[in-house]
Amino acid sequence: MKQVYAVPKSLQPQATHYCPGCTHGIAHKLVAETIDELGVRDRAIGVAPVGCAVFAYDYFDCDFQQAAHGRAPAVATGIRRVVPDAVVFTYQGDGDLASIGAAEIIHAAMRGERISVIFINNAVYGMTGGQMAPTTLVGQKTTTSPAGRELGHAGSPIRIAEMLATIPGAAYVARVSLSSPANVARAKKAIRKAFDTQLSGAGFSLVECLSTCPTNWGMAPIEAMEWLEKNMIPYYPLGEFRTPEGGASNG
Amino acid sequence: MVEELIIAGFGGQGVMLMGQLLSYAGMREAKNVSWMPSYGPEMRGGTANCSVVISTDSIGSPIVTEPMTLIVMNRPSLDRFEQAVRPGGLLIHNSSLIDREPERTDIRIIAVPAVEMAREVGSDRVANMCVLGAYLAATGVVAYESVAECLKEVLPERRHDLIPLNLKALARGASMVKP
Amino acid sequence: MAERKLFKGNEAVAEAAVRAGCRFFFGYPITPQNEIPEYMSRRLPEVGGVFLQAESEIAAINMVYGAAGAGGRVMTSSSSPGISLKQEGISYIAGAELPCLIVNMVRGGPGLGGIQAAQSDYFQAVKGGGHGDYHCIVYTPSSVQEMVDLTMQAFDVAERYRMPVMILGDAVLGQMMEPVVLPDPRPTDAASAGWATTGARDGRAPRLINSIYLKPDELFQHNLKLQARFEQAKAAEVRYEAVNTDDADVVLVAYGTTSRVCRSAMDRARAAGVRVGLVRPITVSPFPYQAIADVARTARALLTVEMSLGQMVEDVRLAVCGAAPVHFYGTTGGIVPTASAIAEEARKIAMAEVGK
Ligand SMILES: Cc1ncc(C[n+]2csc(CCOP(=O)(O)OP(=O)(O)O)c2C)c(N)n1
Ligand code: SF4
Ligand SMILES: [Mg+2]
Numbered sequence: 001m002k003q004v005y006a007v008p009k010s011l012q013p014q015a016t017h018y019c020p021g022c023t024h025g026i027a028h029k030l031v032a033e034t035i036d037e038l039g040v041r042d043r044a045i046g047v048a049p050v051g052c053a054v055f056a057y058d059y060f061d062c063d064f065q066q067a068a069h070g071r072a073p074a075v076a077t078g079i080r081r082v083v084p085d086a087v088v089f090t091y092q093g094d095g096d097l098a099s100i101g102a103a104e105i106i107h108a109a110m111r112g113e114r115i116s117v118i119f120i121n122n123a124v125y126g127m128t129g130g131q132m133a134p135t136t137l138v139g140q141k142t143t144t145s146p147a148g149r150e151l152g153h154a155g156s157p158i159r160i161a162e163m164l165a166t167i168p169g170a171a172y173v174a175r176v177s178l179s180s181p182a183n184v185a186r187a188k189k190a191i192r193k194a195f196d197t198q199l200s201g202a203g204f205s206l207v208e209c210l211s212t213c214p215t216n217w218g219m220a221p222i223e224a225m226e227w228l229e230k231n232m233i234p235y236y237p238l239g240e241f242r243t244p245e246g247g248a249s250n251g
Numbered sequence: 252m253v254e255e256l257i258i259a260g261f262g263g264q265g266v267m268l269m270g271q272l273l274s275y276a277g278m279r280e281a282k283n284v285s286w287m288p289s290y291g292p293e294m295r296g297g298t299a300n301c302s303v304v305i306s307t308d309s310i311g312s313p314i315v316t317e318p319m320t321l322i323v324m325n326r327p328s329l330d331r332f333e334q335a336v337r338p339g340g341l342l343i344h345n346s347s348l349i350d351r352e353p354e355r356t357d358i359r360i361i362a363v364p365a366v367e368m369a370r371e372v373g374s375d376r377v378a379n380m381c382v383l384g385a386y387l388a389a390t391g392v393v394a395y396e397s398v399a400e401c402l403k404e405v406l407p408e409r410r411h412d413l414i415p416l417n418l419k420a421l422a423r424g425a426s427m428v429k430p
Numbered sequence: 431m432a433e434r435k436l437f438k439g440n441e442a443v444a445e446a447a448v449r450a451g452c453r454f455f456f457g458y459p460i461t462p463q464n465e466i467p468e469y470m471s472r473r474l475p476e477v478g479g480v481f482l483q484a485e486s487e488i489a490a491i492n493m494v495y496g497a498a499g500a501g502g503r504v505m506t507s508s509s510s511p512g513i514s515l516k517q518e519g520i521s522y523i524a525g526a527e528l529p530c531l532i533v534n535m536v537r538g539g540p541g542l543g544g545i546q547a548a549q550s551d552y553f554q555a556v557k558g559g560g561h562g563d564y565h566c567i568v569y570t571p572s573s574v575q576e577m578v579d580l581t582m583q584a585f586d587v588a589e590r591y592r593m594p595v596m597i598l599g600d601a602v603l604g605q606m607m608e609p610v611v612l613p614d615p616r617p618t619d620a621a622s623a624g625w626a627t628t629g630a631r632d633g634r635a636p637r638l639i640n641s642i643y644l645k646p647d648e649l650f651q652h653n654l655k656l657q658a659r660f661e662q663a664k665a666a667e668v669r670y671e672a673v674n675t676d677d678a679d680v681v682l683v684a685y686g687t688t689s690r691v692c693r694s695a696m697d698r699a700r701a702a703g704v705r706v707g708l709v710r711p712i713t714v715s716p717f718p719y720q721a722i723a724d725v726a727r728t729a730r731a732l733l734t735v736e737m738s739l740g741q742m743v744e745d746v747r748l749a750v751c752g753a754a755p756v757h758f759y760g761t762t763g764g765i766v767p768t769a770s771a772i773a774e775e776a777r778k779i780a781m782a783e784v785g786k
Pocket of ligand 1: 050051052053069092093094095096097120122124125126127128133458459460461487511512515542
């Protein structure tokens, strides 16, 4: 019999604590498949954030460190400098990376730190119960923007991929969406490229994954996917913003 | 007089609301009350519970670990809390959803077929009120009238049309219990 | 009697702050205090105030610095990991003599720890978690009503002494609901007229909010001034409650949620014939050293109870100064001690002491 699907070896075979329909699980799978393909499970070291993915170490079958809120890129830097042949990745939410950890991510990119960053943009603080994130869209209601995010008060949502693409040390920067099979396939390619970039020594790499949080968006999983495609993609265009070859492509 | 209870079930079964209703009713009767919910990502697992203390004296710990009364709306909650009930205490369970009998023999046990009862009065959604009605009839910790009055405060304005249904459910639950 | 309302601890703090005239809130989400910023995000715009979610706790506390320095009645709230990040800012606020309220709904640590109630930030709160010679005034409420009352008072005290005031709560106090009577709203004008940077209009001399004093003798004088003000607070602001201490063989010392459990434990012990009393600090900075020294003269022993592994007990020992044995019972990691365990501990101590 031909096997058509298997749980990636770099994932532990167990159910996650994520809510039904949450895209964190998809992102985990893509990262684990990449680690499997590259055969680097035994030198992969992950850094878990503070956010819903704080327990990522329970699911990945490789070494992990858990970092303070927003500091994963600094922790990864420490690991990188001690274990030169490690494959180091961080997995961070938008509150973690784009709000409290904005300084750390910028400076890791500035240094061209050879780490791969998986950035989960779900436009909200998931773990703490749906507060406004720096990526929350204008007009989007959250528990701390009850009347909808207001441009004049909270400013415009931050486009991390575009911003980091301006930094020379950032060798590979892409934005993908986890909202449809085709988009997930593209996301997989981007994550593979991010890890390839690290392995080739070219520098820092980051893949921003547009994601859903059905629980805090107050939507059913499918409805959340639709909301993402209709509202997030127009503001957060998909594509590669920087590649080691120097190209960029939107689409 | 003091009552210390735990109410537990799935999120969405209205266990927090039951606890709040009792607290409001106790406050209405000039008693001291405290309500303490489970909170945080723990709730994502799907179970919710709250501790309620109603007392004529000042209240010490608002966290109940050895309840005098346990109300459980689902099987995981029965499994988790049954052994904690104080000897001589009371256990009320939602027998529509719980597929085993409680094991304790040293406490009073009331089985409420809450879902069937709720359907009888008009909607599945008031199963929690049927159980609460049974609790009120069994213990008299707060008066039925106090709870009825407090529905207005606990339910959001847009749900006030559901008050008559809730009252029917409370009465239906109460009718199956001899005090 | 005024109308009682059922309030969640976190929301009660927020509403009390609004009624105390607080019009500026800067914070960052963290469990178990999210209801405070969430409430403020709805409530402050209604009264013409400003709620702003900062990018981090570090930013939030520095927004508080700026707002307080500009004369705003201002607060922030967080829980343990976030309060650690605020420590730098709190040190600057103390150095610059700015009034503000900081609320800490403590959860278990160290590190990310857990989200259940703890009291393990006592050292940080009381001994000055940031750098330098400074103190905050720290209140430890034990009920939702007391959180309301102390929040109202905290702004006055902060402004009177021009220093940061902290409410040291815990996850239980933040999450629980209890009936409260809310006080009437107060006027909002902060007592900052003489020093706030509001713009050197109409020919007034420029003002400066600052904490740098490079000349040692200037910093020396500055710190002495801060210390003198804390001495005044020591003389006037110490608060505690003593229950059944007159005839007690064993006096429990506990604050916050733990003090409530101790009260139940005391009742149980007394019902079983063990004479137990309770001292409950309501300020832990300044600490009620004298009150505890006084009970140590009559009690056979003291038993400090904490949701931490021995922090306040150091202050109790300082107060008692060898006059009586000081025992300790603590839980950690988010476990709230039970009344029965404390009563049993008190009974054992009483037996041992009476047997001596
Ligand atoms: C210093 C500090 N501040 C705040 C928190 C509380 N906190 C936990 S998770 C989180 C945000 C999570 O949001 P995000 O990074 O977007 O991840 P998501 O849960 O949405 O995947 C916050 C603020 C914390 N643990 N530590
Ligand atoms: S809260 Fe949102 S981000 Fe977190 S697990 Fe649930 S759906 Fe996913
Ligand atoms: Mg997020």
